[in-house]
Amino acid sequence: MTSAILSEPALPRPLPQAGGETKPLDHVVDFPAIPAGWAYLDTAATAQKPHAVIDAITRGYACDYATVHRGVYQRSADMTLTYEAARKRVAGFIGATTPDEIVFVRGATEGINLVAQCWAGTQLKAGDRILLSQLEHHSNIVPWQMIAERIGAHIDVIPLTADHCIDLDAMQAMITPAHKLVALAHVSNVLGSVLDGSRAAAIAHSVGAKILLDGCQAVPRLSVDVAALDCDFYVFSGHKLYGPTGIGVLWGKAELLEAMPPYQGGGAMIDRVTFEKTTYAPPPGRFEAGTPHIVGVLGLHAAIDYVEEIGLAAIHAHETALVTKTRAALAQINSVTLYGPEDSAGIVSFSIEGVHPHDIGTILDEAKVAIRAGHHCAQPLMQVLGVDATARASFGVYNSAADVDALVAGIQRVTRIFK
The missing domain is CATH 3.40.640.10 (Type I PLP-dependent aspartate aminotransferase-like (Major domain))
Incomplete structure:
Protein backbone atom coordinates (compact mmCIF):
# COMPACT_ATOMS: atom_id res chain seq x y z
CA MET A 1 0.00 0.00 0.00
CA THR A 2 2.76 2.43 0.93
CA SER A 3 4.76 1.83 -2.22
CA ALA A 4 1.64 2.22 -4.34
CA ILE A 5 0.93 5.60 -2.79
CA LEU A 6 4.50 6.78 -3.15
CA SER A 7 4.83 5.69 -6.75
CA GLU A 8 1.93 7.83 -7.91
CA PRO A 9 1.35 11.58 -7.55
CA ALA A 10 -2.23 10.88 -6.49
CA LEU A 11 -4.22 9.39 -3.67
CA PRO A 12 -5.13 5.73 -3.93
CA ARG A 13 -8.84 6.47 -3.97
CA PRO A 14 -10.35 8.14 -7.06
CA LEU A 15 -12.56 11.18 -6.87
CA PRO A 16 -15.87 11.50 -8.70
CA GLN A 17 -15.72 14.02 -11.52
CA ALA A 18 -18.29 15.80 -13.62
CA GLY A 19 -20.29 13.42 -15.78
CA GLY A 20 -19.89 10.51 -13.40
CA GLU A 21 -16.35 9.63 -14.52
CA THR A 22 -13.60 8.88 -12.02
CA LYS A 23 -9.90 9.61 -12.10
CA PRO A 24 -7.12 9.89 -9.52
CA LEU A 25 -6.76 13.16 -7.65
CA ASP A 26 -4.59 15.51 -9.70
CA HIS A 27 -2.86 18.19 -7.65
CA VAL A 28 -2.67 20.50 -10.68
CA VAL A 29 -6.28 20.06 -11.78
CA ASP A 30 -7.99 20.09 -8.38
CA PHE A 31 -5.84 22.85 -6.87
CA PRO A 32 -5.47 25.73 -9.33
CA ALA A 33 -3.05 27.69 -7.11
CA ILE A 34 -0.46 24.89 -7.33
CA PRO A 35 1.30 25.13 -10.70
CA ALA A 36 3.07 22.14 -12.16
CA GLY A 37 6.59 21.79 -10.79
CA TRP A 38 5.92 23.64 -7.53
CA ALA A 39 6.15 21.54 -4.35
CA TYR A 40 3.87 23.16 -1.78
CA LEU A 41 4.93 21.76 1.60
CA ASP A 42 3.35 24.29 3.95
CA THR A 43 -0.10 22.79 4.47
CA ALA A 44 0.23 22.97 8.27
CA ALA A 45 0.24 26.76 7.90
CA THR A 46 -2.65 26.82 5.44
CA ALA A 47 -3.97 24.34 2.92
CA GLN A 48 -4.47 25.16 -0.74
CA LYS A 49 -8.08 25.24 -1.96
CA PRO A 50 -9.64 22.75 -4.39
CA HIS A 51 -11.98 23.81 -7.17
CA ALA A 52 -14.93 22.45 -5.17
CA VAL A 53 -14.34 25.01 -2.42
CA ILE A 54 -13.57 27.86 -4.80
CA ASP A 55 -16.70 27.08 -6.81
CA ALA A 56 -18.85 27.02 -3.65
CA GLU A 309 -15.17 12.07 -0.43
CA ILE A 310 -11.48 11.19 -0.51
CA GLY A 311 -11.65 9.63 2.95
CA LEU A 312 -9.74 10.70 6.03
CA ALA A 313 -8.22 7.24 6.36
CA ALA A 314 -6.85 7.52 2.81
CA ILE A 315 -5.54 11.02 3.49
CA HIS A 316 -3.81 9.91 6.67
CA ALA A 317 -2.27 6.87 4.95
CA HIS A 318 -1.05 9.05 2.09
CA GLU A 319 0.53 11.63 4.39
CA THR A 320 2.02 8.95 6.65
CA ALA A 321 3.73 7.39 3.64
CA LEU A 322 5.16 10.76 2.62
CA VAL A 323 6.38 11.41 6.17
CA THR A 324 8.04 8.01 6.28
CA LYS A 325 9.80 8.63 2.97
CA THR A 326 10.92 12.10 4.04
CA ARG A 327 12.26 11.06 7.43
CA ALA A 328 14.11 8.09 5.95
CA ALA A 329 15.80 10.30 3.33
CA LEU A 330 16.70 13.11 5.73
CA ALA A 331 18.06 10.67 8.30
CA GLN A 332 20.77 9.78 5.77
CA ILE A 333 22.12 13.35 5.81
CA ASN A 334 24.52 13.68 8.74
CA SER A 335 24.01 17.40 9.26
CA VAL A 336 20.20 17.10 9.54
CA THR A 337 18.44 16.78 12.91
CA LEU A 338 14.86 15.51 12.87
CA TYR A 339 12.26 16.41 15.51
CA GLY A 340 9.07 14.67 16.53
CA PRO A 341 8.01 11.02 16.52
CA GLU A 342 8.59 8.61 13.64
CA ASP A 343 4.83 8.30 13.10
CA SER A 344 4.12 12.04 13.02
CA ALA A 345 0.92 13.05 11.28
CA GLY A 346 1.73 14.85 8.05
CA ILE A 347 4.51 17.07 9.46
CA VAL A 348 8.31 16.83 9.49
CA SER A 349 10.38 19.45 11.33
CA PHE A 350 14.15 19.50 11.01
CA SER A 351 17.28 21.62 11.24
CA ILE A 352 20.60 21.59 9.42
CA GLU A 353 23.75 22.10 11.43
CA GLY A 354 25.19 25.56 10.89
CA VAL A 355 22.36 26.76 8.65
CA HIS A 356 19.56 29.09 9.74
CA PRO A 357 16.10 27.76 8.81
CA HIS A 358 15.38 30.98 6.90
CA ASP A 359 18.35 30.24 4.64
CA ILE A 360 17.03 26.72 4.16
CA GLY A 361 13.64 28.09 3.18
CA THR A 362 15.14 30.65 0.79
CA ILE A 363 17.32 28.14 -1.04
CA LEU A 364 14.45 25.65 -1.28
CA ASP A 365 12.24 28.39 -2.69
CA GLU A 366 14.76 28.84 -5.50
CA ALA A 367 14.14 25.17 -6.32
CA LYS A 368 10.33 25.71 -6.24
CA VAL A 369 9.90 23.98 -2.89
CA ALA A 370 7.81 25.89 -0.34
CA ILE A 371 8.34 25.09 3.35
CA ARG A 372 7.87 26.97 6.62
CA ALA A 373 10.90 28.28 8.50
CA GLY A 374 10.71 29.89 11.92
CA HIS A 375 9.35 29.22 15.40
CA HIS A 376 5.91 28.25 14.04
CA CYS A 377 4.11 30.26 16.76
CA ALA A 378 5.58 27.85 19.32
CA GLN A 379 8.49 29.68 20.93
CA PRO A 380 8.31 27.74 24.22
CA LEU A 381 8.66 24.51 22.24
CA MET A 382 11.72 25.90 20.45
CA GLN A 383 13.31 26.43 23.87
CA VAL A 384 12.59 22.80 24.75
CA LEU A 385 14.17 21.65 21.48
CA GLY A 386 17.19 23.89 22.09
CA VAL A 387 16.86 25.88 18.87
CA ASP A 388 15.60 29.29 17.84
CA ALA A 389 13.69 27.93 14.86
CA THR A 390 13.20 24.88 12.66
CA ALA A 391 12.41 24.15 9.05
CA ARG A 392 9.08 22.38 8.56
CA ALA A 393 7.67 20.39 5.66
CA SER A 394 3.98 19.57 5.92
CA PHE A 395 1.91 17.53 3.51
CA GLY A 396 -1.56 17.55 2.02
CA VAL A 397 -3.67 15.58 -0.42
CA TYR A 398 -1.94 17.26 -3.38
CA ASN A 399 1.59 16.16 -2.48
CA SER A 400 3.44 13.22 -3.98
CA ALA A 401 6.69 11.29 -3.76
CA ALA A 402 8.07 13.71 -6.37
CA ASP A 403 7.60 16.56 -3.89
CA VAL A 404 9.63 14.64 -1.32
CA ASP A 405 12.35 14.06 -3.89
CA ALA A 406 12.42 17.78 -4.68
CA LEU A 407 12.66 18.59 -0.97
CA VAL A 408 15.53 16.18 -0.39
CA ALA A 409 17.41 17.39 -3.48
CA GLY A 410 16.98 20.96 -2.24
CA ILE A 411 18.30 20.10 1.21
CA GLN A 412 21.30 18.36 -0.33
CA ARG A 413 21.98 21.58 -2.26
CA VAL A 414 21.77 23.53 1.02
CA THR A 415 24.39 21.30 2.58
CA ARG A 416 26.68 21.74 -0.43
CA ILE A 417 26.32 25.53 -0.36
CA PHE A 418 27.11 25.71 3.36
CA LYS A 419 29.56 22.79 3.25
Whole structure:
Protein backbone atom coordinates (compact mmCIF):
# COMPACT_ATOMS: atom_id res chain seq x y z
CA MET A 1 0.00 0.00 0.00
CA THR A 2 2.76 2.43 0.93
CA SER A 3 4.76 1.83 -2.22
CA ALA A 4 1.64 2.22 -4.34
CA ILE A 5 0.93 5.60 -2.79
CA LEU A 6 4.50 6.78 -3.15
CA SER A 7 4.83 5.69 -6.75
CA GLU A 8 1.93 7.83 -7.91
CA PRO A 9 1.35 11.58 -7.55
CA ALA A 10 -2.23 10.88 -6.49
CA LEU A 11 -4.22 9.39 -3.67
CA PRO A 12 -5.13 5.73 -3.93
CA ARG A 13 -8.84 6.47 -3.97
CA PRO A 14 -10.35 8.14 -7.06
CA LEU A 15 -12.56 11.18 -6.87
CA PRO A 16 -15.87 11.50 -8.70
CA GLN A 17 -15.72 14.02 -11.52
CA ALA A 18 -18.29 15.80 -13.62
CA GLY A 19 -20.29 13.42 -15.78
CA GLY A 20 -19.89 10.51 -13.40
CA GLU A 21 -16.35 9.63 -14.52
CA THR A 22 -13.60 8.88 -12.02
CA LYS A 23 -9.90 9.61 -12.10
CA PRO A 24 -7.12 9.89 -9.52
CA LEU A 25 -6.76 13.16 -7.65
CA ASP A 26 -4.59 15.51 -9.70
CA HIS A 27 -2.86 18.19 -7.65
CA VAL A 28 -2.67 20.50 -10.68
CA VAL A 29 -6.28 20.06 -11.78
CA ASP A 30 -7.99 20.09 -8.38
CA PHE A 31 -5.84 22.85 -6.87
CA PRO A 32 -5.47 25.73 -9.33
CA ALA A 33 -3.05 27.69 -7.11
CA ILE A 34 -0.46 24.89 -7.33
CA PRO A 35 1.30 25.13 -10.70
CA ALA A 36 3.07 22.14 -12.16
CA GLY A 37 6.59 21.79 -10.79
CA TRP A 38 5.92 23.64 -7.53
CA ALA A 39 6.15 21.54 -4.35
CA TYR A 40 3.87 23.16 -1.78
CA LEU A 41 4.93 21.76 1.60
CA ASP A 42 3.35 24.29 3.95
CA THR A 43 -0.10 22.79 4.47
CA ALA A 44 0.23 22.97 8.27
CA ALA A 45 0.24 26.76 7.90
CA THR A 46 -2.65 26.82 5.44
CA ALA A 47 -3.97 24.34 2.92
CA GLN A 48 -4.47 25.16 -0.74
CA LYS A 49 -8.08 25.24 -1.96
CA PRO A 50 -9.64 22.75 -4.39
CA HIS A 51 -11.98 23.81 -7.17
CA ALA A 52 -14.93 22.45 -5.17
CA VAL A 53 -14.34 25.01 -2.42
CA ILE A 54 -13.57 27.86 -4.80
CA ASP A 55 -16.70 27.08 -6.81
CA ALA A 56 -18.85 27.02 -3.65
CA ILE A 57 -17.51 30.42 -2.62
CA THR A 58 -17.98 31.88 -6.10
CA ARG A 59 -21.51 30.49 -6.34
CA GLY A 60 -22.32 31.84 -2.88
CA TYR A 61 -21.34 35.37 -3.84
CA ALA A 62 -22.32 35.35 -7.54
CA CYS A 63 -25.60 33.45 -7.54
CA ASP A 64 -27.09 32.77 -4.12
CA TYR A 65 -25.92 35.60 -1.88
CA ALA A 66 -28.25 37.08 0.74
CA THR A 67 -28.14 37.65 4.46
CA VAL A 68 -29.16 34.91 6.89
CA HIS A 69 -31.52 34.76 9.88
CA ARG A 70 -33.06 38.14 9.00
CA GLY A 71 -34.77 38.43 5.63
CA VAL A 72 -38.32 37.27 4.96
CA TYR A 73 -37.77 37.12 1.21
CA GLN A 74 -37.16 33.76 -0.43
CA ARG A 75 -33.45 34.05 -1.21
CA SER A 76 -32.64 35.01 2.36
CA ALA A 77 -34.71 32.11 3.63
CA ASP A 78 -32.92 29.76 1.23
CA MET A 79 -29.51 31.04 2.26
CA THR A 80 -30.44 30.60 5.92
CA LEU A 81 -31.34 26.98 5.24
CA THR A 82 -28.04 26.47 3.39
CA TYR A 83 -26.09 28.14 6.19
CA GLU A 84 -27.70 26.01 8.89
CA ALA A 85 -27.24 22.89 6.76
CA ALA A 86 -23.51 23.63 6.91
CA ARG A 87 -23.71 23.76 10.71
CA LYS A 88 -25.37 20.35 10.67
CA ARG A 89 -22.66 19.09 8.30
CA VAL A 90 -19.92 20.23 10.68
CA ALA A 91 -21.68 18.59 13.60
CA GLY A 92 -21.76 15.28 11.78
CA PHE A 93 -18.14 15.66 10.69
CA ILE A 94 -16.83 15.79 14.28
CA GLY A 95 -19.47 13.66 15.99
CA ALA A 96 -21.35 16.42 17.81
CA THR A 97 -24.66 15.46 19.44
CA THR A 98 -26.54 18.40 17.96
CA PRO A 99 -25.82 21.29 15.54
CA ASP A 100 -26.54 23.68 18.40
CA GLU A 101 -23.17 22.67 19.86
CA ILE A 102 -21.41 24.17 16.81
CA VAL A 103 -20.36 27.82 17.12
CA PHE A 104 -18.98 29.48 14.01
CA VAL A 105 -15.97 31.68 14.78
CA ARG A 106 -13.19 33.28 12.71
CA GLY A 107 -10.80 30.46 13.49
CA ALA A 108 -9.40 28.29 16.26
CA THR A 109 -7.74 31.32 17.84
CA GLU A 110 -11.08 33.04 18.35
CA GLY A 111 -12.61 29.79 19.56
CA ILE A 112 -9.96 29.41 22.26
CA ASN A 113 -10.31 33.05 23.27
CA LEU A 114 -14.08 32.60 23.48
CA VAL A 115 -13.70 29.69 25.91
CA ALA A 116 -11.04 31.58 27.87
CA GLN A 117 -13.26 34.63 28.29
CA CYS A 118 -16.68 33.05 28.62
CA TRP A 119 -15.93 29.83 30.50
CA ALA A 120 -12.58 30.20 32.26
CA GLY A 121 -13.12 33.90 32.89
CA THR A 122 -16.38 33.19 34.74
CA GLN A 123 -15.68 29.79 36.31
CA LEU A 124 -12.11 30.09 37.55
CA LYS A 125 -11.00 31.97 40.65
CA ALA A 126 -7.74 33.03 42.26
CA GLY A 127 -5.57 30.06 43.07
CA ASP A 128 -7.08 27.75 40.45
CA ARG A 129 -4.70 26.11 38.00
CA ILE A 130 -4.63 25.64 34.19
CA LEU A 131 -2.67 22.81 32.60
CA LEU A 132 -0.99 23.18 29.18
CA SER A 133 1.88 21.36 27.46
CA GLN A 134 5.31 22.34 26.17
CA LEU A 135 4.32 21.96 22.51
CA GLU A 136 1.32 24.30 22.40
CA HIS A 137 0.76 26.92 19.71
CA HIS A 138 0.79 30.48 21.02
CA SER A 139 -2.97 30.60 20.45
CA ASN A 140 -3.32 27.90 23.11
CA ILE A 141 -1.00 29.67 25.54
CA VAL A 142 -1.57 33.42 25.43
CA PRO A 143 -5.37 33.46 26.00
CA TRP A 144 -4.91 31.37 29.15
CA GLN A 145 -2.10 33.63 30.35
CA MET A 146 -4.35 36.64 29.93
CA ILE A 147 -7.11 35.00 31.97
CA ALA A 148 -4.70 33.71 34.61
CA GLU A 149 -3.22 37.17 35.07
CA ARG A 150 -6.67 38.72 35.33
CA ILE A 151 -8.08 36.35 37.93
CA GLY A 152 -4.96 35.18 39.75
CA ALA A 153 -4.88 31.63 38.40
CA HIS A 154 -1.69 29.65 37.76
CA ILE A 155 -0.44 27.77 34.70
CA ASP A 156 1.39 24.45 34.84
CA VAL A 157 3.09 22.80 31.86
CA ILE A 158 3.22 19.12 30.93
CA PRO A 159 6.65 18.00 29.63
CA LEU A 160 7.27 15.94 26.49
CA THR A 161 8.44 12.38 26.07
CA ALA A 162 11.77 11.56 24.48
CA ASP A 163 10.12 11.36 21.05
CA HIS A 164 8.38 14.73 21.54
CA CYS A 165 4.85 13.67 22.43
CA ILE A 166 2.84 15.12 25.32
CA ASP A 167 3.79 12.98 28.33
CA LEU A 168 0.44 11.74 29.63
CA ASP A 169 2.13 9.77 32.43
CA ALA A 170 3.57 13.06 33.65
CA MET A 171 0.16 14.68 33.25
CA GLN A 172 -1.36 11.93 35.39
CA ALA A 173 1.25 12.50 38.09
CA MET A 174 1.03 16.29 38.20
CA ILE A 175 -2.71 17.00 37.88
CA THR A 176 -4.57 17.95 41.06
CA PRO A 177 -8.11 19.01 42.04
CA ALA A 178 -6.83 22.59 41.81
CA HIS A 179 -6.59 22.17 38.05
CA LYS A 180 -9.87 23.34 36.55
CA LEU A 181 -8.94 23.43 32.86
CA VAL A 182 -6.63 21.48 30.56
CA ALA A 183 -5.90 22.76 27.02
CA LEU A 184 -3.85 20.60 24.64
CA ALA A 185 -3.08 20.24 20.93
CA HIS A 186 -4.65 17.15 19.38
CA VAL A 187 -1.84 17.16 16.81
CA SER A 188 1.27 19.35 17.19
CA ASN A 189 1.69 21.94 14.45
CA VAL A 190 5.50 21.63 14.73
CA LEU A 191 6.11 17.97 15.49
CA GLY A 192 3.06 16.20 14.09
CA SER A 193 2.80 14.20 17.32
CA VAL A 194 -0.71 12.86 17.95
CA LEU A 195 -2.26 13.12 21.40
CA ASP A 196 -4.26 10.27 22.90
CA GLY A 197 -7.18 12.62 23.41
CA SER A 198 -9.41 10.10 25.16
CA ARG A 199 -6.78 9.35 27.79
CA ALA A 200 -6.04 13.05 28.28
CA ALA A 201 -9.76 13.71 28.78
CA ALA A 202 -10.04 10.87 31.29
CA ILE A 203 -7.10 12.25 33.28
CA ALA A 204 -8.61 15.75 33.27
CA HIS A 205 -12.04 14.50 34.32
CA SER A 206 -10.54 12.40 37.12
CA VAL A 207 -10.01 15.62 39.09
CA GLY A 208 -13.11 17.41 37.77
CA ALA A 209 -11.26 19.56 35.23
CA LYS A 210 -12.60 20.46 31.79
CA ILE A 211 -10.49 19.86 28.71
CA LEU A 212 -10.18 21.76 25.44
CA LEU A 213 -8.47 20.20 22.41
CA ASP A 214 -6.94 22.27 19.62
CA GLY A 215 -7.82 20.27 16.51
CA CYS A 216 -6.37 22.52 13.80
CA GLN A 217 -3.87 19.91 12.60
CA ALA A 218 -6.07 16.93 13.43
CA VAL A 219 -9.28 17.50 11.46
CA PRO A 220 -7.58 17.65 8.01
CA ARG A 221 -6.05 14.20 8.44
CA LEU A 222 -7.71 12.23 11.26
CA SER A 223 -11.27 11.15 11.91
CA VAL A 224 -12.44 13.17 14.92
CA ASP A 225 -15.32 12.12 17.17
CA VAL A 226 -15.74 14.54 20.05
CA ALA A 227 -18.18 12.21 21.80
CA ALA A 228 -15.68 9.34 21.72
CA LEU A 229 -12.88 11.67 22.84
CA ASP A 230 -15.12 12.89 25.68
CA CYS A 231 -13.50 16.32 25.59
CA ASP A 232 -15.45 19.39 26.70
CA PHE A 233 -14.40 21.84 23.99
CA TYR A 234 -12.87 21.33 20.53
CA VAL A 235 -11.68 23.99 18.08
CA PHE A 236 -10.40 24.04 14.51
CA SER A 237 -9.85 26.43 11.59
CA GLY A 238 -11.38 26.03 8.14
CA HIS A 239 -8.35 27.17 6.16
CA LYS A 240 -6.23 24.22 7.33
CA LEU A 241 -9.03 21.89 6.16
CA TYR A 242 -8.83 23.06 2.51
CA GLY A 243 -11.52 25.64 3.27
CA PRO A 244 -11.48 29.44 3.31
CA THR A 245 -9.78 31.71 5.82
CA GLY A 246 -11.84 33.63 8.34
CA ILE A 247 -14.03 30.73 9.39
CA GLY A 248 -13.56 28.19 12.15
CA VAL A 249 -15.47 26.11 14.64
CA LEU A 250 -15.83 25.93 18.38
CA TRP A 251 -17.61 22.82 19.61
CA GLY A 252 -18.67 22.66 23.23
CA LYS A 253 -20.85 20.39 25.27
CA ALA A 254 -24.38 21.79 25.25
CA GLU A 255 -24.62 22.25 29.02
CA LEU A 256 -21.34 24.19 29.09
CA LEU A 257 -22.32 26.51 26.25
CA GLU A 258 -25.72 27.09 27.84
CA ALA A 259 -24.09 28.29 31.07
CA MET A 260 -21.61 30.62 29.36
CA PRO A 261 -22.28 34.36 28.91
CA PRO A 262 -21.87 35.87 25.43
CA TYR A 263 -18.47 36.83 24.09
CA GLN A 264 -19.54 39.92 22.15
CA GLY A 265 -22.68 42.02 21.96
CA GLY A 266 -24.53 43.02 18.82
CA GLY A 267 -27.11 41.88 16.33
CA ALA A 268 -28.42 38.32 16.11
CA MET A 269 -27.13 37.18 19.52
CA ILE A 270 -30.08 38.61 21.42
CA ASP A 271 -33.52 37.52 22.50
CA ARG A 272 -34.90 40.94 23.45
CA VAL A 273 -33.24 44.34 23.81
CA THR A 274 -34.47 47.30 25.84
CA PHE A 275 -32.49 50.14 27.38
CA GLU A 276 -33.23 48.63 30.75
CA LYS A 277 -32.17 45.04 30.04
CA THR A 278 -31.09 42.67 27.26
CA THR A 279 -31.69 38.95 27.21
CA TYR A 280 -29.62 36.66 25.02
CA ALA A 281 -30.35 34.01 22.46
CA PRO A 282 -29.56 30.39 23.32
CA PRO A 283 -26.37 28.84 21.97
CA PRO A 284 -24.96 28.92 19.39
CA GLY A 285 -26.61 32.22 18.46
CA ARG A 286 -25.52 34.06 21.59
CA PHE A 287 -21.87 33.61 20.54
CA GLU A 288 -22.33 34.74 16.92
CA ALA A 289 -22.83 38.49 17.13
CA GLY A 290 -23.21 40.44 13.90
CA THR A 291 -23.53 39.34 10.31
CA PRO A 292 -21.62 36.05 10.02
CA HIS A 293 -19.07 34.97 7.42
CA ILE A 294 -21.87 33.44 5.36
CA VAL A 295 -19.92 32.37 2.30
CA GLY A 296 -17.03 31.20 4.45
CA VAL A 297 -19.42 28.75 6.06
CA LEU A 298 -20.49 27.51 2.63
CA GLY A 299 -16.83 27.05 1.70
CA LEU A 300 -16.23 25.10 4.90
CA HIS A 301 -19.14 22.81 4.03
CA ALA A 302 -17.63 22.18 0.59
CA ALA A 303 -14.21 21.48 2.13
CA ILE A 304 -15.67 18.87 4.48
CA ASP A 305 -17.45 17.23 1.56
CA TYR A 306 -14.17 17.20 -0.36
CA VAL A 307 -12.04 15.51 2.31
CA GLU A 308 -14.74 13.01 3.22
CA GLU A 309 -15.17 12.07 -0.43
CA ILE A 310 -11.48 11.19 -0.51
CA GLY A 311 -11.65 9.63 2.95
CA LEU A 312 -9.74 10.70 6.03
CA ALA A 313 -8.22 7.24 6.36
CA ALA A 314 -6.85 7.52 2.81
CA ILE A 315 -5.54 11.02 3.49
CA HIS A 316 -3.81 9.91 6.67
CA ALA A 317 -2.27 6.87 4.95
CA HIS A 318 -1.05 9.05 2.09
CA GLU A 319 0.53 11.63 4.39
CA THR A 320 2.02 8.95 6.65
CA ALA A 321 3.73 7.39 3.64
CA LEU A 322 5.16 10.76 2.62
CA VAL A 323 6.38 11.41 6.17
CA THR A 324 8.04 8.01 6.28
CA LYS A 325 9.80 8.63 2.97
CA THR A 326 10.92 12.10 4.04
CA ARG A 327 12.26 11.06 7.43
CA ALA A 328 14.11 8.09 5.95
CA ALA A 329 15.80 10.30 3.33
CA LEU A 330 16.70 13.11 5.73
CA ALA A 331 18.06 10.67 8.30
CA GLN A 332 20.77 9.78 5.77
CA ILE A 333 22.12 13.35 5.81
CA ASN A 334 24.52 13.68 8.74
CA SER A 335 24.01 17.40 9.26
CA VAL A 336 20.20 17.10 9.54
CA THR A 337 18.44 16.78 12.91
CA LEU A 338 14.86 15.51 12.87
CA TYR A 339 12.26 16.41 15.51
CA GLY A 340 9.07 14.67 16.53
CA PRO A 341 8.01 11.02 16.52
CA GLU A 342 8.59 8.61 13.64
CA ASP A 343 4.83 8.30 13.10
CA SER A 344 4.12 12.04 13.02
CA ALA A 345 0.92 13.05 11.28
CA GLY A 346 1.73 14.85 8.05
CA ILE A 347 4.51 17.07 9.46
CA VAL A 348 8.31 16.83 9.49
CA SER A 349 10.38 19.45 11.33
CA PHE A 350 14.15 19.50 11.01
CA SER A 351 17.28 21.62 11.24
CA ILE A 352 20.60 21.59 9.42
CA GLU A 353 23.75 22.10 11.43
CA GLY A 354 25.19 25.56 10.89
CA VAL A 355 22.36 26.76 8.65
CA HIS A 356 19.56 29.09 9.74
CA PRO A 357 16.10 27.76 8.81
CA HIS A 358 15.38 30.98 6.90
CA ASP A 359 18.35 30.24 4.64
CA ILE A 360 17.03 26.72 4.16
CA GLY A 361 13.64 28.09 3.18
CA THR A 362 15.14 30.65 0.79
CA ILE A 363 17.32 28.14 -1.04
CA LEU A 364 14.45 25.65 -1.28
CA ASP A 365 12.24 28.39 -2.69
CA GLU A 366 14.76 28.84 -5.50
CA ALA A 367 14.14 25.17 -6.32
CA LYS A 368 10.33 25.71 -6.24
CA VAL A 369 9.90 23.98 -2.89
CA ALA A 370 7.81 25.89 -0.34
CA ILE A 371 8.34 25.09 3.35
CA ARG A 372 7.87 26.97 6.62
CA ALA A 373 10.90 28.28 8.50
CA GLY A 374 10.71 29.89 11.92
CA HIS A 375 9.35 29.22 15.40
CA HIS A 376 5.91 28.25 14.04
CA CYS A 377 4.11 30.26 16.76
CA ALA A 378 5.58 27.85 19.32
CA GLN A 379 8.49 29.68 20.93
CA PRO A 380 8.31 27.74 24.22
CA LEU A 381 8.66 24.51 22.24
CA MET A 382 11.72 25.90 20.45
CA GLN A 383 13.31 26.43 23.87
CA VAL A 384 12.59 22.80 24.75
CA LEU A 385 14.17 21.65 21.48
CA GLY A 386 17.19 23.89 22.09
CA VAL A 387 16.86 25.88 18.87
CA ASP A 388 15.60 29.29 17.84
CA ALA A 389 13.69 27.93 14.86
CA THR A 390 13.20 24.88 12.66
CA ALA A 391 12.41 24.15 9.05
CA ARG A 392 9.08 22.38 8.56
CA ALA A 393 7.67 20.39 5.66
CA SER A 394 3.98 19.57 5.92
CA PHE A 395 1.91 17.53 3.51
CA GLY A 396 -1.56 17.55 2.02
CA VAL A 397 -3.67 15.58 -0.42
CA TYR A 398 -1.94 17.26 -3.38
CA ASN A 399 1.59 16.16 -2.48
CA SER A 400 3.44 13.22 -3.98
CA ALA A 401 6.69 11.29 -3.76
CA ALA A 402 8.07 13.71 -6.37
CA ASP A 403 7.60 16.56 -3.89
CA VAL A 404 9.63 14.64 -1.32
CA ASP A 405 12.35 14.06 -3.89
CA ALA A 406 12.42 17.78 -4.68
CA LEU A 407 12.66 18.59 -0.97
CA VAL A 408 15.53 16.18 -0.39
CA ALA A 409 17.41 17.39 -3.48
CA GLY A 410 16.98 20.96 -2.24
CA ILE A 411 18.30 20.10 1.21
CA GLN A 412 21.30 18.36 -0.33
CA ARG A 413 21.98 21.58 -2.26
CA VAL A 414 21.77 23.53 1.02
CA THR A 415 24.39 21.30 2.58
CA ARG A 416 26.68 21.74 -0.43
CA ILE A 417 26.32 25.53 -0.36
CA PHE A 418 27.11 25.71 3.36
CA LYS A 419 29.56 22.79 3.25
